[in-house]
Amino acid sequence: MRNPTLSGRHTPADCEANYNLRARHPDALALMSDWQRHSASAREALEHVADARFGDTGDERIDIFPAARRDACAVMFIHGGYWQAGDKRDVSFVAPLLVRAGITVAINNYALAPGASLDTMVAQTRKAIHWLHRNAARLGIDANRIYVMGHSAGGHLAAMMLTAHGNENGASAPVRGAIALSGVFDLVPLVETSINRALGLDAANAARLSPARLARHSTAPIYTLVGEGETAGFQMQRTLLGGQWRDVHHLTAVAGRHHYNILDLFREPGNPWLNSIIAVARGESSLGIE
Numbered sequence: 087m088r089n090p091t092l093s094g095r096h097t098p099a100d101c102e103a104n105y106n107l108r109a110r111h112p113d114a115l116a117l118m119s120d121w122q123r124h125s126a127s128a129r130e131a132l133e134h135v136a137d138a139r140f141g142d143t144g145d146e147r148i149d150i151f152p153a154a155r156r157d158a159c160a161v162m163f164i165h166g167g168y169w170q171a172g173d174k175r176d177v178s179f180v181a182p183l184l185v186r187a188g189i190t191v192a193i194n195n196y197a198l199a200p201g202a203s204l205d206t207m208v209a210q211t212r213k214a215i216h217w218l219h220r221n222a223a224r225l226g227i228d229a230n231r232i233y234v235m236g237h238s239a240g241g242h243l244a245a246m247m248l249t250a251h252g253n254e255n256g257a258s259a260p261v262r263g264a265i266a267l268s269g270v271f272d273l274v275p276l277v278e279t280s281i282n283r284a285l286g287l288d289a290a291n292a293a294r295l296s297p298a299r300l301a302r303h304s305t306a307p308i309y310t311l312v313g314e315g316e317t318a319g320f321q322m323q324r325t326l327l328g329g330q331w332r333d334v335h336h337l338t339a340v341a342g343r344h345h346y347n348i349l350d351l352f353r354e355p356g357n358p359w360l361n362s363i364i365a366v367a368r369g370e371s372s373l374g375i376e
Contacts (some may be wrong), residue, residue: 098278104319125178140217145197151181159231160190166238170199170284180352199284211243219260241269245297248304264308271298271327298326307333313343
């Protein structure tokens with residue numbers, strides 16, 4: 087299987103094989119059902135604010151799981167789903183161990199394709215992160231220690247916050263850094279795949295919305311993480327981002343994990359990759375950087 091690259095040396099068949107993950111992982115729906123079950127348990131166990139409004143539309147809602155201490159660092163987690171599926175309530179399970187580590191967790195929603203464009207999703211993500219910063223004091227968050235983190239499509243949206251697309255009223259996204267798990271940073275390889283049926287991207291729009299093809303407008307670092315079992319395309323995605331931007335830190339690939347079960351690390355106390363994420367969010371020396 088050839089790797090999709092910025093030079094364009096890839097075929098539609100290559101890209102379909104690299105990025106059609108439901109076909110590659112037939113257990114994906116079962117895994118996501120487990121996410122929902124664990125997420126329901128997390129919401130029952132943790133004090134939280136559900137569906138806080140950061141905008142006027144029904145999609146512009148965010149859940150806040152506060153840490154016990156005031157002035158906590160915070161992570162805003164963005165769910166995946168190839169920009170056309172998923173919901174913030176599906177990934178509440180990422181919160182408990184982060185909250186236990188003293189990190190406030192915010193999980194935002196955004197509108198989905200085909201009803202919404204990627205431009206809308208990026209704008210809503212920008213709105214959410216700036217809202218979180220403006221409301222940090224009343225939420226018990228240290229406004230200077232907010233990270234944005236996402237999985238898959240959420241990793242793309244997190245990285246976009248470090249470009250001009252994250253700017254509001256001329257100010258860069260107010261984040262200390264970004265963390266992208268199995269992120270997509272070059273969208274051009276998706277244009278001729280089945281994934282694009284709902285997205286409706288052409289090559290020009292895909293390039294315009296690809297962090298690996300854009301200038302960086304924030305000095306905040308970004309940390310990337312993939313599973314060892316990711317496709318060659320997803321392995322290449324973070325290489326492409328590192329080739330475009332400085333201050334890209336690649337955490338060691340997660341042993342024995344693929345695109346979906348990589349998120350299990352958020353339910354594993356003492357997991358070394360989770361410890362690395364916690365260290366990054368708390369401003370400590372991160373572990374396991376390649």
